[in-house]
Amino acid sequence: MIDIQISNMEKxxxxxxxxxxxxxxxxxxxSALTGTVSNGQTQIVLDLSAVEYMSSAGLRxxxxxxxxxxxxSGDLRIAQPSVRVMDxxxxxxxxxxxxxxxxxxDALGSD
Amino acid sequence: MEGDSAMVQAQQLTIAGALENVAQACEFVxxxxxxxxxxxxxxxxxxxxxxxxxxxxxEHGYAAHDLDGVVEIVCGVQNQYFVISLLDDGPPFNPLEMxxxxxxxxxxxxxxxxxxxxxxxxxxxxxxxxxxxxxxxxVMHKRLQADADFAAPADxxxxxxxxxxxxxxxxxxxxxxxxxxxxxxxxxxxxMEMLLAKHLAAEHxxxxxxxxxxDYIASAGLKMLVGMWQRARERNGDLVLTTxxxxxxxxxxxxxxxxxxxxxxxxxxxxxxxxxRRQR
Numbered sequence: 483m484i485d486i487q488i489s490n491m492e493k494x495x496x497x498x499x500x501x502x503x504x505x506x507x508x509x510x511x512x513s514a515l516t517g518t519v520s521n522g523q524t525q526i527v528l529d530l531s532a533v534e535y536m537s538s539a540g541l542r543x544x545x546x547x548x549x550x551x552x553x554x555s556g557d558l559r560i561a562q563p564s565v566r567v568m569d570x571x572x573x574x575x576x577x578x579x580x581x582x583x584x585x586x587x588d589a590l591g592s593d
Numbered sequence: 594m595e596g597d598s599a600m601v602q603a604q605q606l607t608i609a610g611a612l613e614n615v616a617q618a619c620e621f622v623x624x625x626x627x628x629x630x631x632x633x634x635x636x637x638x639x640x641x642x643x644x645x646x647x648x649x650x651x652e653h654g655y656a657a658h659d660l661d662g663v664v665e666i667v668c669g670v671q672n673q674y675f676v677i678s679l680l681d682d683g684p685p686f687n688p689l690e691m692x693x694x695x696x697x698x699x700x701x702x703x704x705x706x707x708x709x710x711x712x713x714x715x716x717x718x719x720x721x722x723x724x725x726x727x728x729x730x731x732v733m734h735k736r737l738q739a740d741a742d743f744a745a746p747a748d749x750x751x752x753x754x755x756x757x758x759x760x761x762x763x764x765x766x767x768x769x770x771x772x773x774x775x776x777x778x779x780x781x782x783x784x785m786e787m788l789l790a791k792h793l794a795a796e797h798x799x800x801x802x803x804x805x806x807x808d809y810i811a812s813a814g815l816k817m818l819v820g821m822w823q824r825a826r827e828r829n830g831d832l833v834l835t836t837x838x839x840x841x842x843x844x845x846x847x848x849x850x851x852x853x854x855x856x857x858x859x860x861x862x863x864x865x866x867x868x869x870r871r872q873r
Contacts (some may be wrong), residue, residue: 505648506612531861535637537644538708566637568864569765573715574708577868584862584869 483507484533486514491590494525494559500532503540512543519547524556527589531562536570548580557581561589600676602629603669608647610655610662610681615647618666622677625668626735629675634763635735638716639677642733645709646679646688654683654729674718674734685724688731689714715766759785761792767871768864770801770835777807777814785814789821789832798830799871801863805836810844822854831855831870833863 484501495518503511518526528544530536544558551558560582563571571577583589606621608614622643626636647664655662665680688710714720719734759781761771769792773785792800802818822832833855837845845851857863 504615504644505652506615535640537641537648538712539648541708562861562865565764565861565864568861568868569634569637570641570712572766572868573712578872582865582868584857584865 484510486510488514488518490523491527494527494557494590495523496527496529496586496590498529498532502535503533504535504537505539508537508539508543511540512546515543515547516550519550519554519556524551524554526551526556527559527561527586529561529586529589530567531564531586533564533567536567538570538574541570541574541576544580545576559583559589561586598672600667600669600671603667605665605667607663607665610651610660610664612648612651614664615644615651618647618664619643621666622668626675629670629737631675631735631737632762635675639675639735642713642717642735643677643679645712646731646733649688649709650679650681650683650729654681654686658684670737671734673737675737677733677735679731679733680728682728686729687722687724689720689722759788761788763797764801764860764864768799768801768867769797770803770860770863772803772806774806776809776811778809778811782811782813782817786817786821789817790824793821793824793828793830796828798825798828799867800825800830800832801860801867802832802834803836803860804834804838804841807841808838810841815844815848815850818854819850831867833857833866835860835863 484499484503484507487498489496497514497518499511515526515528526547548558558580560571560580562585563582568577571580571582602625604621604625606618608618619640622639623636626639631639643666650664654660660683662682667678667680669676691710713733717733718736721732723730759771759773761769764770771785771788771792773781775781777785789800800821818832818834825832835857836859837856842851842856845856855866857866
């Protein structure tokens with residue numbers, strides 16, 4: 483029950499996700515992100531503003547693409563995670579490692 | 594735990610051990626948790642805990658061993674806790690023995706299911722495991738009343754008789770939001786100051802003040818906000834205002850307060866802004 487939109491912007495690839503990310507659908511997010519990296523797009527903005535719920539299955543996919551991008555000298559930015567998603571990012575300590583931006587515009591525009 | 598006192602309002606559900614049934618288990622527990630009055634954030638924590646625990650059982654207890662089986666979910670109230678028990682017939686496995694996550698969330702060699710149990714331990718108030726009658730049993734406790742010191746958020750549906758009320762709620766594990774209601778004048782400035790001071794005393798140094806319901810602010814209110822902002826900053830925290838109405842915003846801009854205290858459009862943006870500040 484997730485919807486993923488991918489758009490190529492000027493400076494980065496925007497991946498917008500909506501819905502609930504759990505173990506039954508996290509692989510969809512994983513393959514969307516992996517596909518983007520495989521296409522040579524290494525600047526990714528992941529907009530999580532419309533994700534109302536995310537379990538550790540979602541975090542695993544984010545960490546996995548974060549590693550791939552690190553290896554490819556790319557960059558992953560998270561845009562406006564909802565409060566619930568932020569809760570999970572904080573609890574896991576990922577908030578200290580990922581770049582998180584208050585708005586999509588901030589995330590897309592930053593260098 | 595059975596020895597203490599009987600579980601009341603107990604309900605039971607059994608699902609076949611397949612990932613597509615986990616959502617049903619979550620809905621079942623959420624409905625029961627809502628009935629006993631857990632707040633939104635606690636509901637979210639129970640949702641995550643049940644999701645993670647069921648996923649672990651299905652992926653690592655059953656699927657990894659080519660087994661079919663069921664997961665039995667029992668929940669109810671015991672003493673001051675909402676209690677969720679999960680029982681399964683997989684090989685004996687104590688998830689609480691998995692360790693090593695706290696040090697590095699990005700560790701490469703995470704054991705299967707490690708994230709899940711980490712969340713369960715962080716989000717629930719107590720977790721126990723035993724193996725009894727050939728079944729794994731994981732028992733998770735969530736305290737019914739979150740934090741007695743802080744008023745529960747007002748029920749938005751019941752704004753019939755309103756006196757000036759100030760509520761606060763946790764937005765995330767690190768960020769608390771205070772919501773003044775109505776005029777922020779002398780009468781309620783003292784109450785609000787006391788509530789904010791209580792948060793700071795409890796090491797809640799990242800504060801969001803939601804101004805959505807404030808249509809008037811007196812100078813005493815402005816002074817109090819600046820004072821609290823200073824105190825939060827002294828503690829390496831911050832105070833961010835959010836959803837400020839046009840009248841109040843005009844006052845802030847008039848005296849230049851908007852250049853000092855951060856103002857965001859939504860509470861979500863305030864949470865992210867505070868997280869960014871912490872990274873610096």
